[in-house]
Amino acid sequence: MSPMNESTSVELRLLRHPGVAAAFAAAVAAVIGCSGGSPNHAEKAKGNAQEKTEPADSDPMKGMPGMSTPGAPGKGAVGVEVTLTAAQIRHGRVTWQPVTMGTAAAAVTVPGQIVPNEDRTARLGAPARGRVATVRLRPGDRVARNQVLVTLQSPEAGAAQSELAKARAELASRRAEAAYAKSARDRAERLLALKAIPRQEYERAVADDELARSAVVQAEAELTRASTSAEQLGAAASGSGEIALRAPLAGVVLARTAVPGTVVEAGTPLAVVTDPTTLWLTVNAPEALAGAFRAGTTLGFTVPAYGGETFVAKVEAVGVGLDPGTRTLPVRATIDNRTGRLKPEMLATVMAAGGAQLAAAMMPDDAVQMYKGKTVVFLAQPQPDGGARFIAREVEVGSRTSGRVAVTGGLNAGDVAVITGAFAVKAELEKAAAPKMEM
Numbered sequence: 001m002s003p004m005n006e007s008t009s010v011e012l013r014l015l016r017h018p019g020v021a022a023a024f025a026a027a028v029a030a031v032i033g034c035s036g037g038s039p040n041h042a043e044k045a046k047g048n049a050q051e052k053t054e055p056a057d058s059d060p061m062k063g064m065p066g067m068s069t070p071g072a073p074g075k076g077a078v079g080v081e082v083t084l085t086a087a088q089i090r091h092g093r094v095t096w097q098p099v100t101m102g103t104a105a106a107a108v109t110v111p112g113q114i115v116p117n118e119d120r121t122a123r124l125g126a127p128a129r130g131r132v133a134t135v136r137l138r139p140g141d142r143v144a145r146n147q148v149l150v151t152l153q154s155p156e157a158g159a160a161q162s163e164l165a166k167a168r169a170e171l172a173s174r175r176a177e178a179a180y181a182k183s184a185r186d187r188a189e190r191l192l193a194l195k196a197i198p199r200q201e202y203e204r205a206v207a208d209d210e211l212a213r214s215a216v217v218q219a220e221a222e223l224t225r226a227s228t229s230a231e232q233l234g235a236a237a238s239g240s241g242e243i244a245l246r247a248p249l250a251g252v253v254l255a256r257t258a259v260p261g262t263v264v265e266a267g268t269p270l271a272v273v274t275d276p277t278t279l280w281l282t283v284n285a286p287e288a289l290a291g292a293f294r295a296g297t298t299l300g301f302t303v304p305a306y307g308g309e310t311f312v313a314k315v316e317a318v319g320v321g322l323d324p325g326t327r328t329l330p331v332r333a334t335i336d337n338r339t340g341r342l343k344p345e346m347l348a349t350v351m352a353a354g355g356a357q358l359a360a361a362m363m364p365d366d367a368v369q370m371y372k373g374k375t376v377v378f379l380a381q382p383q384p385d386g387g388a389r390f391i392a393r394e395v396e397v398g399s400r401t402s403g404r405v406a407v408t409g410g411l412n413a414g415d416v417a418v419i420t421g422a423f424a425v426k427a428e429l430e431k432a433a434a435p436k437m438e439m
Helices: 003-016 018-034 040-055 086-091 157-193 198-232 287-292 421-433
Strands: 078-086 095-097 100-115 121-125 131-137 150-154 240-245 251-256 269-274 277-288 298-302 311-318 327-336 347-364 369-371 374-382 386-394 396-401 404-409 416-418
Touching: 018 121, 018 240, 078 131, 078 421, 086 287, 086 421, 121 251, 121 421, 131 157, 150 269, 157 198, 269 374, 277 287, 287 327, 347 396, 347 416, 374 421
Parallel strands: 100 396
Antiparallel strands: 078 386, 095 416, 100 277, 100 347, 121 269, 131 150, 150 240, 251 269, 277 327, 298 311, 298 347, 311 327, 347 404, 369 374, 374 386, 374 416, 396 404
16 A cells, blocks of 8 residues: 555544544634634524425415414314305204303212112012023013013922912812702792791701802902912912013013022022113212202213213102211102113213302203214304304303203303204214215
8 A cells, every 4th residue: 555545544534533523623614714704604504404404384374364273273162163054054943042141050060870760670589499490581681571581490389389279179169069058048948938848947058058158258268369379479370380480571681690400599589670761860969969959850960981971860859868877868860761872880970050150051951962072052153145154162061950051151142052953053063074085
């Protein structure tokens, strides 16, 4: 290798070293400064490079008056707005009016639980000791009234059937004896009129007839007792000692504990059948809120399964006194569950009017809707052609009573809000917000 090449190789290795490279850069900068170059030239160049690397704003309307950027809706607004034509408004029966403010009690929340309606629930147990023969139900099955659910083989049922058969035979025998005694009395009466028999024989025939009639009454009573016992055991229609447990109402099997082949004692629970179209909402209200619950009023409640959706229940019974152990007031409300969405044993958060008086707008229940998991009211902006533009406004609600709900937050006096047909507006709003399918 030549001396020049050797020197160049050494210089390159030195420049690769971080310390040497930094010193070299400083020396070059000093030379440039001495040569009359601008001292801020490097900083300006660096700034220009940074400006070039920043992305340009892709929104051509950003900053224009009256234009809002996506993701920054107005205060209280939810989602997108929708415009309905005059024909759509008439078809959906949409009406609106200015909001007027009043006062209403603030809503308080207490925990509650959904349970089966005990007035429409049957808990079937073994009427006598026996062995479970067949089980014809599973939890969740729908059953009809009088459908056989469980059958048992029971010695007590066999004895009840035997007593029933004996009572029927005894009654037939007593009725035959009574018929003979009646005919003997009639014959003795005719003979006495002809003076063909002494009066003593006629009186004996009368006594025999009365005795036979008493025996018939006694046999009928015994038959009634035996028949009732057999019916209570569910064994009246069988002669083999079998007990058939039938559904006393149409509904759904809530629970089943009967297992074929097992021996059960009298009173052992076997199955639970309930009519789920109505349920009970039970609340244990603290003493301080006892005055917030009155029979006949409507409660709003939510369950975790359906997010912020609000359901209603009508208060049917309020306890006459507090529970001495918990110092709470038992309250029971009835839920219309014909849709079948709510299930027994769900936990609920119950809202009732019991707080301080607040400024509120009283709106029809249907005017308040759930949209994107939020409670909203639709504001209307009428247009000259008869149509209108609608915007969802998130609101806070308080107490509910007589089909109306107190909106305690989100509305101001003079706001034009939809009072009927809000569901039709919600449907159009959801349709407008749905992604369009590309063909």
